[in-house]
Amino acid sequence: MKRRRDRDLVRAYVITGGRTRPSREMGLVTLLVARDAPLQGLAPEQRRVLGVCSRHGALSVAEIAAHLDLPPSVVTILAAGLMDSGHLAVPAPESDVPEIDVLKEVLRGLRELV
Amino acid sequence: MGSVNLSEADYLPGTVTRSVKLLVAGPFGVGKTTFVGSVSEIRPLRTEEPITEVSVGVDDLAGLPGKTSTTVAMDFGRRTFGGVALYLFGTPGQHRFLPMWDELARGALGALVLVDTRRLDHADEILSAVEKRGLSYAVAVNEFEGARRYPAGAIRQALDLAPATPLTFCDARDQTSSIRALIVLVEHLTAGAEMLA
Ligand SMILES: Nc1nc2c(ncn2[C@@H]2O[C@H](COP(=O)(O)OP(=O)(O)O)[C@@H](O)[C@H]2O)c(=O)[nH]1
Ligand SMILES: [Mg+2]
Numbered sequence: 529m530k531r532r533r534d535r536d537l538v539r540a541y542v543i544t545g546g547r548t549r550p551s552r553e554m555g556l557v558t559l560l561v562a563r564d565a566p567l568q569g570l571a572p573e574q575r576r577v578l579g580v581c582s583r584h585g586a587l588s589v590a591e592i593a594a595h596l597d598l599p600p601s602v603v604t605i606l607a608a609g610l611m612d613s614g615h616l617a618v619p620a621p622e623s624d625v626p627e628i629d630v631l632k633e634v635l636r637g638l639r640e641l642v
Numbered sequence: 643m644g645s646v647n648l649s650e651a652d653y654l655p656g657t658v659t660r661s662v663k664l665l666v667a668g669p670f671g672v673g674k675t676t677f678v679g680s681v682s683e684i685r686p687l688r689t690e691e692p693i694t695e696v697s698v699g700v701d702d703l704a705g706l707p708g709k710t711s712t713t714v715a716m717d718f719g720r721r722t723f724g725g726v727a728l729y730l731f732g733t734p735g736q737h738r739f740l741p742m743w744d745e746l747a748r749g750a751l752g753a754l755v756l757v758d759t760r761r762l763d764h765a766d767e768i769l770s771a772v773e774k775r776g777l778s779y780a781v782a783v784n785e786f787e788g789a790r791r792y793p794a795g796a797i798r799q800a801l802d803l804a805p806a807t808p809l810t811f812c813d814a815r816d817q818t819s820s821i822r823a824l825i826v827l828v829e830h831l832t833a834g835a836e837m838l839a
């Protein structure tokens with residue numbers, strides 16, 4: 529058990545190309561959509577991340593991690609690189625919505641359900 | 643690691659551009675996973691993060707000091723409201739994962755703390771962990787059948803809740819009941835955000 533977990537850590541290091549920190553600020557609920565960009569030169573693990581992302585609807589970092597069975601920390605690093613290269617983007621809100629309005633939208637939606 | 647087949651329903655609608663993260667906290671077996679599943683519009687998912695922890699005390703089976711590797715598993719679910727995706731993360735209940743909460747709490751707007759009246763003492767360290775991270779929270783008593791019912795005042799007192807902290811009751815297996823408990827939390831968060839604005 530212990531050995532296997534250690535291997536997981538090594539594997540995580542290898543598939544991120546040796547990077548141990550993401551190149552941008554990203555969290556578990558950062559939303560990501562795919563962008564049209566050539567796939568040449570991408571590492572297999574980067575392609576896997578892109579493979580579950582869509583141009584039409586976003587997924588969170590946590591969802592990508594769960595679907596690919598990768599640790600969220602690894603997905604964060606891979607996704608940050610894919611944003612740098614223009615393959616992934618954060619969906620752009622029409623206007624900069626303050627947090628209070630986001631909470632109110634959630635509250636309104638929850639109240640409609642009961 | 644087979645191929646991943648996602649359907650359209652797994653993706654957020656194109657209109658969603660914002661996300662909110664809330665924690666569902668509580669000791670092991672209190673009903674966090676059940677609660678997340680009741681509210682989620684997707685099949686609840688699970689992430690596993692390998693960590694290296696300094697092993698201490700009771701969790702170290704071998705009784706040897708030093709570092710061991712383990713994974714912190716988290717279940718989470720999602721519910722979309724207009725342009726916002728709400729994500730609910732069940733926190734790992736085990737005592738030894740409490741230090742991992744810094745990472746968990748990062749970006750979270752609040753927490754719903756689930757408690758079981760048969761084991762109220764287990765709630766203490768969870769409440770401390772939530773408070774230590776400065777998270778706003780509400781408490782929901784997950785009412786198991788067969789558990790003795792206590793009046794809210796007695797539970798507040800046992801948990802030493804601040805007067806402003808909301809306390810509610812729910813059945814984590816029931817969607818409507820779980821959503822009502824979430825409403826209590828989000829009302830509290832909204833009121834707090836309004837005071838700051
Ligand atoms: N009777 C009853 N059982 C529940 C309730 N909520 C959860 N359970 C059961 O309690 C057990 C632990 O719940 P779970 O959601 O896995 O707890 P977690 O460890 O906090 O994630 C499961 O067998 C659930 O089916 C409830 O409201 N009433
Ligand atoms: Mg659970």
